Structures are given as structure tokens and as C-alpha cells.
Amino acid sequence: MPGDDKWVMFNLKASSLYRIKYDEKNWQLIAQFLDSPSFYKIHFINRAHLLDDVLDFARAGQLDYPVALDITNYLYRENHYLPWKAALSNLGYISRMIRGTESGDKFKNFLRRLVAPQFDKLGLESQKGETLLETLQRRQISRWACIAGHGPCIKEAVEKFGSWMVEGDPDKDNPIPGDLRSLVYCTAVENGGEVEWRFLRNRYERSNFSGETSRLLSAMACSRDASKLKTLLNWSIQRGSIRKEDSTVLFKAVARRDEGHDIAKAFLKEKTQDIFIYAGSDPFHVPKLLEVLASRMNTPTHLKE
Structure with missing residues (x-):
């Protein structure tokens, strides 16, 4: 075995399906090696395995x-x-x-420090000749760069949304690439205001494509305006306001947002009877709403509730 100042690693290239719990010293030595120009000498499969193991532990x-x-x-x-x-x-x-806490803000800064160099290298839009893995990498990095508040990501997304807004027929002509629409729509609404929100509402009312309507509604829930989030939740139980199949999509979209979780929780409490009436014979409607709320509960008060 190597000395105390050397790290060890087992299950090379994850040849078997099991987790490996090293002692704290070994984790620290691995961390030091990874944060060096030679990190690539650990195979990318093992790098993925290390990250998944350590965060799961x-x-x-x-x-x-x-x-x-x-x-x-x-x-x-x-x-x-x-x-x-x-x-x-x-x-x-x-x-x-840790959403909504001081630690949450610090963690967002931490994430931004990690993803910013990658986003600056990859950009938001795909490049000619990129491989499938490069496309997937760009998508996940772009999403988290905008979530973490990386300025260049937000700027590029808002500019793409703006180019759509000035189209002569925005319902027919959408210049935003399909794989970027959810990210661009949400980022533009989150960092915009009334104009962007109403633009998406108008597009929703004119769209007949179910995939696009769900995307539009979810993006409208990215607003930081509490009154708009409450409006969306009320739509979710008002017949004729939105398509019934979009009701659960809309509630989940609001509940997943930091600004929307508590609003959605209060709405579910206050409108339980109305929600049951709207759901009709669907026995899974309310459990689906509870599931998304529970997945983001993170305090002793939430546990009691």
C-alpha cells in the first residue's frame, strides 16, 4: 500500500456496481489531485463515480x-x-x-464559480459538428449557468427571447432553437417583467401543440412576481382558463420555484376542496401536487406540516 501522503482508488472504470467509501484523508488527497492540471489522469468514468459516491455518502x-x-x-x-x-x-x-437561506445564496455563488468557465467555453447555442456528448454537456451547463445567475448566460438567453418578440408573426416564426426554448423562456421571464410574461401568455393562448403549451406555462411560472404566480395557480383550477391536462404541469412549475413553493403550499391548503372538485375522477391529481411540494420541504416546520 502507498504511504499516508498517497491516495488510492478502487473499482477502476466502475467495472462493478458498488460504492466505495474511502476514509476522510483519502478523499482529501483525491480532491487535491483532481484540482490540478493532471486531473484527467483519473479516467472520466472514475471521476463521475467519485463525484456520485462522495455526494451520495x-x-x-x-x-x-x-x-x-x-x-x-x-x-x-x-x-x-x-x-x-x-x-x-x-x-x-x-x-x-437550502433554498431561501443565506447558505442558499452562497451555494449559488459556489455553483456559478464552477459552471461559468464551462459556459464561457461552450456558449448557449450548439456549434456545427459538435458531438452528442458535447451537445448534452452544453445543455446541462447552460441550464445551471443561468440558474446560478451567470451574467453572460442570462444576457444571451434574454437576447434570444427578444429576437423572438420582434418577429412579425411570433406564433409561426420562432428563431429560438427547440432545445433552448425552456431555458430561454424561463430566463427571460425571470429577469424580465410584464411585457415578457404577457408575450408568453399570448403565445400560450394561440398554441395548439401540447409540448409547447406546457413549456410556455412552465416558463410563465418563472416570474418573481407573487401576484402572477397566484394568478397561475388560480388558472390551474378554473375551467376554461387553461387546458385541463396542463393543470398539474402548472402547479408543479410554480411549486418548484424558490419564489413559488410557499405560495403553492398555501394555495393547496386554502383551495383543497376546489382542487378536488376540479380533479373530478382523477385519484392521482392531488397526490401529484403533494409529491412536488414534499420534495422541496426542508425545515422542521415543513416536517410538522
Whole structure:
């Protein structure tokens, strides 16, 4: 075995399906090696495996989060899709659990530091000749760059939305690439105001494509305006306001937002009877709403509720 100042790694290229819990010292040594120009000498499959393991152990309470997050510090160097996929799936959980707190703001800054160099390299829109993995990498990095408040990501998304708004027939001509629409719509509404929100509402009222209507409604829920979020929730139980199949989509979109979770929770409490009446014979409607609320509850008060 190597000395105390050397790290070890098992299950090379994840040849078997099991997690490996190293001692804290070994995790620290691995973190130091990853955050160096030689990080690529650890195979990208093992880099993904390390990230998934360490963050899962932290989530289970078997490892302190500072130790786990040290492993992620190198990600600003990481170019491969798989390690980022493993990391962001787990970091997203942390982000949800500390939303609305001082730690939540600090964590957003931490995420921005990691994703910004990658976004600046990849940009928002696909490039000619890029591989499938490069496309997937660009999509996940772009999403988190805008969520984390990276200025260039927000600026590019808002500009693309603006180019759509000035089209002569925006219901027919949408210059925004299909794989960017959810991100661009949401970012524009979140960082815009009444004009952007009403523009999407008008597009929703004129759209007959179910995939696009769901995307438009979800983006309208990205507003920071509490009154608009309440309006959307009221639409979700008013016959004729939206398509009935979009009711659950709309509630979930509001509830998943930091600004919307508590509003959606209060709405469910106050309008329980109306929601049951609207749901009719669908026994799964209310449980679906409860599921999305519960997934973001993160305080002792929430537990009692």
C-alpha cells in the first residue's frame, strides 16, 4: 500500500456496481489531485463515480458535506459530460434543500464559480459538428449557468427571447432553437417583467401543440412576481382558463420555484376542496401536487406540516 501522503482508488472504470467509501484523508488527497492540471489522469468514468459516491455518502449522513464538496472544486476544469452529470444531479438536491437561506445564496455563488468557465467555453447555442456528448454537456451547463445567475448566460438567453418578440408573426416564426426554448423562456421571464410574461401568455393562448403549451406555462411560472404566480395557480383550477391536462404541469412549475413553493403550499391548503372538485375522477391529481411540494420541504416546520 502507498504511504499516508498517497491516495488510492478502487473499482477502476466502475467495472462493478458498488460504492466505495474511502476514509476522510483519502478523499482529501483525491480532491487535491483532481484540482490540478493532471486531473484527467483519473479516467472520466472514475471521476463521475467519485463525484456520485462522495455526494451520495454526504446526503446519507455518512460523510461531512465540506469533504464531499471539496471533491467538486475541480469541476471548473472538467470538460466531460459524465462527471458533470453525476455532480449536477447531486448538487441540485443540495440547492433545493437550502433554498431561501443565506447558505442558499452562497451555494449559488459556489455553483456559478464552477459552471461559468464551462459556459464561457461552450456558449448557449450548439456549434456545427459538435458531438452528442458535447451537445448534452452544453445543455446541462447552460441550464445551471443561468440558474446560478451567470451574467453572460442570462444576457444571451434574454437576447434570444427578444429576437423572438420582434418577429412579425411570433406564433409561426420562432428563431429560438427547440432545445433552448425552456431555458430561454424561463430566463427571460425571470429577469424580465410584464411585457415578457404577457408575450408568453399570448403565445400560450394561440398554441395548439401540447409540448409547447406546457413549456410556455412552465416558463410563465418563472416570474418573481407573487401576484402572477397566484394568478397561475388560480388558472390551474378554473375551467376554461387553461387546458385541463396542463393543470398539474402548472402547479408543479410554480411549486418548484424558490419564489413559488410557499405560495403553492398555501394555495393547496386554502383551495383543497376546489382542487378536488376540479380533479373530478382523477385519484392521482392531488397526490401529484403533494409529491412536488414534499420534495422541496426542508425545515422542521415543513416536517410538522
